[in-house]
Amino acid sequence: MSFVSVRGLDKHFPVRGAGWLSRRNRPAPVVRAVDGISFDIDRGRTLGLVGESGCGKSTVARCVTRLLAPSAGTIRIGDKQLDRLEGEPLRAARRDVQMVFQDPLAALNPRMSVERAVSEPLRLHTTLSPAEQRERVREILTEVGLRTDVMGRYPHELSGGQRQRVNIARALACAPSFVVLDEPTSALDVSLRARVILMLEELRERLGLTYLFISHDLATVKYLAQRVVVMYLGTVVEEADTDELFAHPRHPYTRALLAAVPVPDPKVRGEPFVLSGEIPSPLERHEGCPLRSRCPMASAICAQPVVPREVSPGHVVACHFA
Amino acid sequence: MSVVAQDVADDRDDDAIVAPTARWRRAARWLRRNPVSAAAIVVIGLLVFIAVFAPVLEPYKPDVPDPMAVLKPPSWAHPLGTDGFGRDVLSRIIDATTLDLSIALAATLVALSIGMVVGALSGYRGGWVDLIVLRLVDVLMAFPAFVLAMGITAALGNSIANVAIALSMTQLPAYIRLVRGEMLRVRTLEYAEAAVSIGNPSWRVALVHLLPNCLPPLTVQATLAMGYAVLTMASLSFIGLGIAPPQSEWGSMTADGATYMSTGEWWLFVFPGVAIVVTVLAFNLVGDALRDLLDPRLRGTR
Amino acid sequence: MSALLEVEDLSVEFATDDGMVSAVDGVTLSAKAGEILGIVGESGSGKSVLISAILRLVRPPGRIVSGRLRFEGNDLLALPEAELEAIRGARIALVPQTPRTSLNPLMTVGRQVERLLRLHRGMDKRAAREAAIAMLERVRIPDPKRRAGQYAHELSGGMCQRVMIAMALATEPRLLLADEPTTGLDVSIGARILELLRQLGEESGAAIILVTHDLGVVAQTCHRVAVMHAGQLSELAGVDELFERPLHPYTRALVRSIPRIDQQIALQPIAGAVPSLVNVRSGCRYVRRCPDALAACRRQRPPLIAAANGRRVACHAVEQSNVVR
Numbered sequence: 001m002s003f004v005s006v007r008g009l010d011k012h013f014p015v016r017g018a019g020w021l022s023r024r025n026r027p028a029p030v031v032r033a034v035d036g037i038s039f040d041i042d043r044g045r046t047l048g049l050v051g052e053s054g055c056g057k058s059t060v061a062r063c064v065t066r067l068l069a070p071s072a073g074t075i076r077i078g079d080k081q082l083d084r085l086e087g088e089p090l091r092a093a094r095r096d097v098q099m100v101f102q103d104p105l106a107a108l109n110p111r112m113s114v115e116r117a118v119s120e121p122l123r124l125h126t127t128l129s130p131a132e133q134r135e136r137v138r139e140i141l142t143e144v145g146l147r148t149d150v151m152g153r154y155p156h157e158l159s160g161g162q163r164q165r166v167n168i169a170r171a172l173a174c175a176p177s178f179v180v181l182d183e184p185t186s187a188l189d190v191s192l193r194a195r196v197i198l199m200l201e202e203l204r205e206r207l208g209l210t211y212l213f214i215s216h217d218l219a220t221v222k223y224l225a226q227r228v229v230v231m232y233l234g235t236v237v238e239e240a241d242t243d244e245l246f247a248h249p250r251h252p253y254t255r256a257l258l259a260a261v262p263v264p265d266p267k268v269r270g271e272p273f274v275l276s277g278e279i280p281s282p283l284e285r286h287e288g289c290p291l292r293s294r295c296p297m298a299s300a301i302c303a304q305p306v307v308p309r310e311v312s313p314g315h316v317v318a319c320h321f322a
Numbered sequence: 323m324s325v326v327a328q329d330v331a332d333d334r335d336d337d338a339i340v341a342p343t344a345r346w347r348r349a350a351r352w353l354r355r356n357p358v359s360a361a362a363i364v365v366i367g368l369l370v371f372i373a374v375f376a377p378v379l380e381p382y383k384p385d386v387p388d389p390m391a392v393l394k395p396p397s398w399a400h401p402l403g404t405d406g407f408g409r410d411v412l413s414r415i416i417d418a419t420t421l422d423l424s425i426a427l428a429a430t431l432v433a434l435s436i437g438m439v440v441g442a443l444s445g446y447r448g449g450w451v452d453l454i455v456l457r458l459v460d461v462l463m464a465f466p467a468f469v470l471a472m473g474i475t476a477a478l479g480n481s482i483a484n485v486a487i488a489l490s491m492t493q494l495p496a497y498i499r500l501v502r503g504e505m506l507r508v509r510t511l512e513y514a515e516a517a518v519s520i521g522n523p524s525w526r527v528a529l530v531h532l533l534p535n536c537l538p539p540l541t542v543q544a545t546l547a548m549g550y551a552v553l554t555m556a557s558l559s560f561i562g563l564g565i566a567p568p569q570s571e572w573g574s575m576t577a578d579g580a581t582y583m584s585t586g587e588w589w590l591f592v593f594p595g596v597a598i599v600v601t602v603l604a605f606n607l608v609g610d611a612l613r614d615l616l617d618p619r620l621r622g623t624r
Numbered sequence: 625m626s627a628l629l630e631v632e633d634l635s636v637e638f639a640t641d642d643g644m645v646s647a648v649d650g651v652t653l654s655a656k657a658g659e660i661l662g663i664v665g666e667s668g669s670g671k672s673v674l675i676s677a678i679l680r681l682v683r684p685p686g687r688i689v690s691g692r693l694r695f696e697g698n699d700l701l702a703l704p705e706a707e708l709e710a711i712r713g714a715r716i717a718l719v720p721q722t723p724r725t726s727l728n729p730l731m732t733v734g735r736q737v738e739r740l741l742r743l744h745r746g747m748d749k750r751a752a753r754e755a756a757i758a759m760l761e762r763v764r765i766p767d768p769k770r771r772a773g774q775y776a777h778e779l780s781g782g783m784c785q786r787v788m789i790a791m792a793l794a795t796e797p798r799l800l801l802a803d804e805p806t807t808g809l810d811v812s813i814g815a816r817i818l819e820l821l822r823q824l825g826e827e828s829g830a831a832i833i834l835v836t837h838d839l840g841v842v843a844q845t846c847h848r849v850a851v852m853h854a855g856q857l858s859e860l861a862g863v864d865e866l867f868e869r870p871l872h873p874y875t876r877a878l879v880r881s882i883p884r885i886d887q888q889i890a891l892q893p894i895a896g897a898v899p900s901l902v903n904v905r906s907g908c909r910y911v912r913r914c915p916d917a918l919a920a921c922r923r924q925r926p927p928l929i930a931a932a933n934g935r936r937v938a939c940h941a942v943e944q945s946n947v948v949r
Contacts, residue, residue: 052810052811053810062515067515092521094519094521098520101516106512107512109513109517109531110535111535112531120520124520124522161897167516190839190881191666191877191878192893192897194881194882194893197883216811218811219883222885223883246885256812260811260816261811261815261840262811262815262838262840262841263840263884263885263886264840264882265843265867265886266843266844267864267867275812278783
């Protein structure tokens with residue numbers, strides 16, 4: 001059985017400004033940020049979740065970590081049914097489910113020293129004495145490649161790379177089993193990015209962590225993830241093992257995404273596969289395939305609802321032509 | 323060698339870019355470039371010193387009349403002259419410093435604490451709590467501050483405590499709005515989310531993580547408010563709704579002195595007036611300096 | 625063919641509380657008409673400062689301390705401010721990094737393009753209006769008539785960047801400076817903006833200087849590349865040669881430090897970080913991060929030496945190994 005299992009996850013946001021004065025008998029308009037997403041992650045593995053801005057990947061991250069309450073669907077992590085928890089049990093369950101945020105500076109409280117920030121989860125979830133907490137902070141800082149003399153520093157006194165290490169140390173302090181990484185490298189400079197990627201990989205192997213890695217950077221996802229889910233407008237358009245997905249992308253959206261990645265080699269030209277227009281507003285309700293309006297392959301059948309199909313073992317595509 | 327071990331070695335280079343700069347050194351440098359603000363800080367320091375050591379510094383007893391020295395102009399014996407009862411004006415101004423500053427401080431601290439809690443609650447909870455708080459703040463703000471203070475002292479009577487209450491009520495709405503606004507801003511920041519995800523209960527997120535980060539603009543407001551409090555208190559006393567005589571207080575001293583202006587005893591009006599102006603100006607200048615000093619670091623770190 | 629822009633031994637310093645920051649140190653490069661020159665490096669490499677220096681827009685406490693800037697035969701550093709203004713924005717245009725905040729939020733985008741045309745090309749209102757819509761069409765904005773009547777907040781990030789490019793091109797500049805034009809845009813949108821820049825460069829024959837931190841963008845868009853590290857120029861080469869055989873150790877390290885989608889590579893992070901530029905000593909600024917560092921690298925700044933195919937590289941180790949010849 002998989003370690004993490006998400007089934008039929010929906011997250012709808014009410015549209016602002018339509019509250020008081022709108023007619024009562026009409027259902028309130030909603031944005032379907034996440035619309036029926038399912039995926040599984042095996043223990044000790046990394047699932048990459050890719051898509052462009054507005055596709056709902058960050059909302060998925062926040063639902064899975066229960067920073068947002070899902071509108072529908074189930075989220076199981078280990079033996080905990082996270083979607084049903086509220087209040088104190090939910091707070092306690094956070095010990096096992098951690099998140100690393102995109103902007104390493106913004107994710108740290110500017111008035112908390114490194115030591116306080118990293119020891120906070122210990123204070124919240126464990127009964128360790130202050131001395132033991134301090135010991136654990138030293139241990140985890142060393143684990144993420146920081147020298148312990150940064151303990152007294154504040155976030156603005158750290159370099160970009162150090163900040164993200166502190167965030168990772170904070171997430172790992174209570175030894176969680178599952179970590180959601182929300183674009184952890186995109187705010188970092190090239191040279192730091194490589195180091196954080198390698199460190200995340202090393203930590204996963206050494207500590208047996210399970211990752212949900214969210215990114216718009218396909219190359220990084222390819223490096224870190226064993227399996228990849230591609231999202232578009234709140235839905236999953238394609239899911240496959242990493243090698244399979246990058247070698248044989250089947251969905252037009254995946255193909256367009258891959259074609260758009262600039263390869264650092266002038267001799268390698270991407271497949272000239274381009275979608276027209278831009279991502280439509282998630283407010284517009286789409287019948288049939290969500291990519292229909294932009295897809296060069298679109299035809300009449302695309303107005304029909306798409307049922308995801310398994311085109312080869314473990315490779316699922318939501319396209320009429322797959 | 324593992325990647326992580328390599329990083330520990332590389333860490334030294336990271337240090338090279340962001341050596342922590344001592345904050346006080348930056349502040350000192352800033353002050354050297356802003357001598358007016360530096361002077362204002364010195365003035366406030368001096369005022370606090372005077373307030374604390376008033377009994378020692380006063381050359382005469384402030385409330386003991388000397389029938390032999392009535393309405394004496396400034397001289398070596400009485401540097402700022404004497405009043406109609408023969409009391410030493412310098413001693414009375416020094417004595418009043420304690421009272422004026424401590425009332426202003428008490429009023430500001432009370433308003434600050436209430437404003438912080440109410441504003442934080444209102445901004446973090448939102449919903450109906452926020453709605454009610456906002457309406458109440460609007461009502462308080464509908465009155466000009468001075469009219470509000472007058473009304474309160476007129477209704478409650480002009481004891482020291484009531485003057486302090488009146489002063490803090492005039493300050494309160496500004497703090498509530500400020501904290502609420504800051505709260506609305508900081509609660510959307512990523513570290514608020516991070517605090518929740520790490521397992522903080524919501525009260526801890528609001529009080530331990532968010533509130534402290536709302537405080538810098540509040541210190542600016544509170545410093546400015548100290549100046550206004552001194553001014554409002556003096557104005558209340560001037561029109562007879564503030565601190566009652568014989569207690570020495572700058573406002574009532576100017577009111578008293580004003581009656582002597584026509585007869586040429588100018589020192590009774592001018593010196594307490596100067597005390598008020600200098601104090602209010604000093605707090606305003608320091609408030610402005612704090613704003614300049616805090617803002618760029620707060621808003622422009624990235 | 626002679627170069628449109630020649631930058632020679634240009635240095636920019638900033639006087640800060642902590643000391644002199646040497647943001648650009650003796651950079652020499654040139655841009656020819658019709659080519660796209662990429663400037664690539666980590667943050668802190670001085671690439672954006674170099675762009676402001678080319679526009680002579682370095683503001684105090686920053687100062688261009690030495691060097692020469694020649695554009696179309698004019699010495700930009702000697703020109704009086706009034707004459708420079710006629711060049712800046714007209715002959716040299718800038719596409720900024722943050723398109724949305726660079727647009728006036730209170731004016732329709734069409735009006736903003738119009739205003740530029742009237743100002744720089746002396747068109748009357750009607751002609752400017754038509755020309756503005758034609759400009760929006762030229763940057764492949766669909767339904768330009770309708771878009772011209774919209775405000776910045778009604779447009780997507782990619783659309784805003786197209787408007788900025790239209791505004792930059794409105795004056796038919798000979799040199800277009802694009803500072804990280806795709807940062808913050810989605811990959812597919814960014815790819816199309818780069819494609820547009822490439823096409824417009826060909827159409828207009830203007831030179832484009834593209835500043836980026838993304839080697840992929842460089843490889844897919846530029847003709848020649850300048851690699852910068854800590855304010856110094858490390859290497860200048862044609863894009864094919866650069867990726868085929870990077871000479872400078874920093875270029876090699878950069879290429880190996882990014883994950884790729886086209887092949888499986890062993891990721892090798894660059895050692896250390898960009899050094900502090902405060903009160904720097906002489907010598908190569910890459911020396912502490914460099915695996916090939918020699919004794920000379922600490923003492924003496926490597927000269928920019930010429931290699932085959934018009935390549936330039938500043939490295940003692942390369943110079944000594946004779947691979948250049």
